[in-house]
Amino acid sequence: MFGTALLAGVELGLNRVLALDSTALPRLARLSGQVIAVDCTAPALQLFILPSGEGLQLAGQWAGEADCRLRAPATSLLRLATGQDKTAVLHSPEVELDGDSAALLELAGILQDLELDWEYELSRWLGPVASQLLGSHIRSRASWTSQTLDSLRLNLADYLSEESRSLVGQREADAHFAELDRLKLDLDRLDARIERLIQPHKPTA
Amino acid sequence: MNDPRKHSDSEPTTHFGFQDVPESQKAQKVAEVFHSVAAKYDLMNDLLSGGMHRLWKRFTIELSGVRPGNRVLDIAGGTGDLARKFASLVGPTGEVVLADINESMLKVGRDRLLDRGVAGNVKFVQADAEKLPFPDNHFDCVTIAFGLRNVTHKEDAIRSMLRVLKPGGRLLVLEFSKPSSSLLSKVYDTYSFNFMPLMGKLITNDAESYRYLAESIRMHPDQDTLKAMMVEAGFERVTYHNMTGGIVALHRGIKP
Numbered sequence: 387m388f389g390t391a392l393l394a395g396v397e398l399g400l401n402r403v404l405a406l407d408s409t410a411l412p413r414l415a416r417l418s419g420q421v422i423a424v425d426c427t428a429p430a431l432q433l434f435i436l437p438s439g440e441g442l443q444l445a446g447q448w449a450g451e452a453d454c455r456l457r458a459p460a461t462s463l464l465r466l467a468t469g470q471d472k473t474a475v476l477h478s479p480e481v482e483l484d485g486d487s488a489a490l491l492e493l494a495g496i497l498q499d500l501e502l503d504w505e506y507e508l509s510r511w512l513g514p515v516a517s518q519l520l521g522s523h524i525r526s527r528a529s530w531t532s533q534t535l536d537s538l539r540l541n542l543a544d545y546l547s548e549e550s551r552s553l554v555g556q557r558e559a560d561a562h563f564a565e566l567d568r569l570k571l572d573l574d575r576l577d578a579r580i581e582r583l584i585q586p587h588k589p590t591a
Numbered sequence: 592m593n594d595p596r597k598h599s600d601s602e603p604t605t606h607f608g609f610q611d612v613p614e615s616q617k618a619q620k621v622a623e624v625f626h627s628v629a630a631k632y633d634l635m636n637d638l639l640s641g642g643m644h645r646l647w648k649r650f651t652i653e654l655s656g657v658r659p660g661n662r663v664l665d666i667a668g669g670t671g672d673l674a675r676k677f678a679s680l681v682g683p684t685g686e687v688v689l690a691d692i693n694e695s696m697l698k699v700g701r702d703r704l705l706d707r708g709v710a711g712n713v714k715f716v717q718a719d720a721e722k723l724p725f726p727d728n729h730f731d732c733v734t735i736a737f738g739l740r741n742v743t744h745k746e747d748a749i750r751s752m753l754r755v756l757k758p759g760g761r762l763l764v765l766e767f768s769k770p771s772s773s774l775l776s777k778v779y780d781t782y783s784f785n786f787m788p789l790m791g792k793l794i795t796n797d798a799e800s801y802r803y804l805a806e807s808i809r810m811h812p813d814q815d816t817l818k819a820m821m822v823e824a825g826f827e828r829v830t831y832h833n834m835t836g837g838i839v840a841l842h843r844g845i846k847p
Contacts (some may be wrong), residue, residue: 388836390646419659419682434653438679445649449656449761 393444398557401441406502413496416441423452427480428459437493454485466494484577607744614743618692631795632699633670638794639787639801645672647839648736648831651765652676654843661731664755665678666748667691667738671700677732688725690718690737691738703707720748725755732756736765740811749824756846762826768833768840769813775836783808814840 404410417437424433436450456464458481466475472494478481483490509517547555554562604611606762636644648742651673657663659682668689676689689704691697694717701715718724720735720742733752742748750763772777783805791801812820814831817840821829827845 387643387646387650390649394646394649418679436680443676443679444652449654450658458702483739 389446393446397442397444400444403500404441404501406504406507407500408503410496410500411439411441413492414441417489417492420454420486421448421450421452422490422493423448423455424463425455426460426463427457427458435493437489452485454483454487454490456490457482467497598705607692625797632696632810635794635801638790643835643839644737646667646836647765648672648676648840650682650834651734651736651763651841654832654841655680655732655734655761655763657681657685657732662688662729664688664690664695664723664725664730664733664752666718666723666733666735666752667741668700669737670697671704673706673734673736674700674713675707675709676728678704678713679732681712683712685712687713687715688730689713690716690720690723692717692719721751722747723751723755727754728757729755730757730760731832732761732763734763734765737767739764739766740807745812746820746824749821749826753825753846758846760846762842762844762846764817764821766817766842767808768837771833771837779838783803814842817842 396398404414414437418439420437422435422437424435428430432446434445434452436443436445437449455464456463462475462478462481466472466481469475472491475481476487505521508520511517512520544557546553547558593608603614605614620733622789640647654675655663657677657680661681662685663674663677663681665671665677666686668674668691671689674689681687685796689700691699691700697715697717704710704713716724720738721744733756735748735752739745739748770779784802787801787805790797792798795801811817812838814833818829818831819844821844823847827847829842829844831840831842
């Protein structure tokens, strides 16, 4: 019962989040009727996911047949959920996939493409004026924080490379690397030329 | 030999909570209870079970194995908790029938489902579980959640459910049962004979209906007896799962 309660809580939270994206539920509705089984091999856990127009239903067991069954350790499942290149994860040796993989990839895509309209959710609780004020305040703080971090990164890089000379600057390092590449090519050419000059003096059999 | 379960006028009797009443009166008395509690049925379920009834019903859905296109009958469907989930699972090509003998409960269930946009693949039928008005071999899955204990002739109801199921179809009976530990049983008795009628009095101003609910749970067959009844009726592979220490049990049987 504890597992069922936990899944019910996760399902409730997940479906509230999904409802914040205007495209997620219509996309999930197209997967209605599909049963996706996820067997986590380490740690041993089993989860059934049933998408529908109302969101996702999560179940610890399902008496019917699954349309798609994914067996993988937790690390691979996490990579599949968060990584961009899902096909590479699915082709890794520790991952087994049976059945219709299109449903699984579509579900992973929907979860990855989520764009949550949190300001709308906030406006339901605080009203439009307060949520707009709070939203613009948060956006300006986020922008300021991002600019400050960028500026700090640039200043630190300048200080380390130009003033304290503790590190080689990016441009200086690039010039050195280019020079080394050129030197390596020159040496290769010289080596080939010497080889060609030696060739005629070799005794013929 | 005198049958202690017969009244002087020889009409067979059955239990209504801890009382013995003529069989012909039980349905009417149960109907009165549910007419009285229908409006606040969901609220009381949440309060009295601490929300656990939602988890018990979730587990029932998980074991139903219902798929798109299936036909599902939810008997004593009450306020439509199971029917709503089944409607989503069977999709537009399937069909869910929400049946209840009680008009008030059926009305509450119908309004609630329609308010939530559940329509098109759900039908509402006022029906007696003992005499289901459906053809033979019609449903892929039949469920009865917290309803069987109120039925006058349980064996007849189980046979009727068997009749309407397709071969290979599943019957799921979710019902209060017998706690597996004696300590839990004592705590549960104290809770249900003291707290439940008190809550009933405070919220619905009807302590008697909740006293009946507590008594009817004690009079309901325990896990093994109900399993034997299902086997006797003709179900195969009958199993049960105890939940919350056996306070509730989910029985499942397959029609051969």
